[in-house]
Amino acid sequence: MRTYNLCFLGFGNVGRALLRLFIVKNAELRDQYNIEWRLTGVATRRMGWLSSAEGIDAEALLASQLDTGSLQRSDHVREWLEAAQPDAVLETTSLNVETGQPAIDNLRASLGAGAHAITANKGAVVYGYDELQDLARQNDRRFLFEATVMDSAPVFSLFREALPVIKIRGFSAVFNSTTSVILEAMEEGRSFAEGVAVAQELGIAETDPSHDVDGWDATVKVCALARVLLRVPLKPGDVRREGIRDLDQKLLRAARGEGRPFKLLARASVTADGQLTASVRPEQIGPKDPLSGVRGTSLAVHFELDMMPGLTIISHRPNLQSTAYGLLADFVNAVGPEYKI
Numbered sequence: 388m389r390t391y392n393l394c395f396l397g398f399g400n401v402g403r404a405l406l407r408l409f410i411v412k413n414a415e416l417r418d419q420y421n422i423e424w425r426l427t428g429v430a431t432r433r434m435g436w437l438s439s440a441e442g443i444d445a446e447a448l449l450a451s452q453l454d455t456g457s458l459q460r461s462d463h464v465r466e467w468l469e470a471a472q473p474d475a476v477l478e479t480t481s482l483n484v485e486t487g488q489p490a491i492d493n494l495r496a497s498l499g500a501g502a503h504a505i506t507a508n509k510g511a512v513v514y515g516y517d518e519l520q521d522l523a524r525q526n527d528r529r530f531l532f533e534a535t536v537m538d539s540a541p542v543f544s545l546f547r548e549a550l551p552v553i554k555i556r557g558f559s560a561v562f563n564s565t566t567s568v569i570l571e572a573m574e575e576g577r578s579f580a581e582g583v584a585v586a587q588e589l590g591i592a593e594t595d596p597s598h599d600v601d602g603w604d605a606t607v608k609v610c611a612l613a614r615v616l617l618r619v620p621l622k623p624g625d626v627r628r629e630g631i632r633d634l635d636q637k638l639l640r641a642a643r644g645e646g647r648p649f650k651l652l653a654r655a656s657v658t659a660d661g662q663l664t665a666s667v668r669p670e671q672i673g674p675k676d677p678l679s680g681v682r683g684t685s686l687a688v689h690f691e692l693d694m695m696p697g698l699t700i701i702s703h704r705p706n707l708q709s710t711a712y713g714l715l716a717d718f719v720n721a722v723g724p725e726y727k728i
Contacts, residue, residue, distance in 0.1 A: 478493060570631060
């Protein structure tokens, strides 16, 4: 049985949920997958680059009781990686919608140091996919990112492992739970600001929800799917984007009454001449649409395929643990031990 060194790059809500999940799943990882693990590095803006080759106390870190004085401090990512000697780096830093940095540089360094690079950062996929995949192959490591689009719902791995030689003609999706919650609150007569407050109370919206309500979050997810599944280097500026700010209560309530409510829909389709068109904008959805039943914080994507009329993947009410599980699953798939079920 091998013990794998883990480094957490970013330790916000998702990172904390992931470490808790490693602890909860410890027995299953050991007994079914022959995996032992220890935390040898953690890096955040507040704490800096911390490491210990002997291991960091995960429980103390979660309880905010870690004795950082006993840990080695580094000045930059490469020095940190050299000290921590990770087998896998689990990256959960904030999204940069314009460049994907500094996540790309940090993942590049991780792969170069001989670690598997596992991320929840969709910017790294949109702007760094080709380079990071090539670097992973050169170093016999994996660059994996299942948690970037649908939390733990298998999308990338589904097509990679279970659907070979299938052609995607297009997809439509509800990719952002914050906007769904806001729109549904407004359908009930609440204001836009009240809808934002509801989403914040649920823990799915930031203090500044602009990335969600203006369509940036969904747009970057469209670009990530396009880059990996459709092999098109789509950038956010190539996507026709419209947020939900201009929708009013009267319009939303009338649409719901008609049985054709508004949702922030993400779409991409391949034209007859091979061109890709993509959009993120509010649209009405009829009762026969595969996405019509998606409510609340649930997410869904519907693919149009050449080998079947359609395939819909739904993540029902995902939460921080769901996102964390996507990262954990990628780690298990990356280290690739034999296992028994």
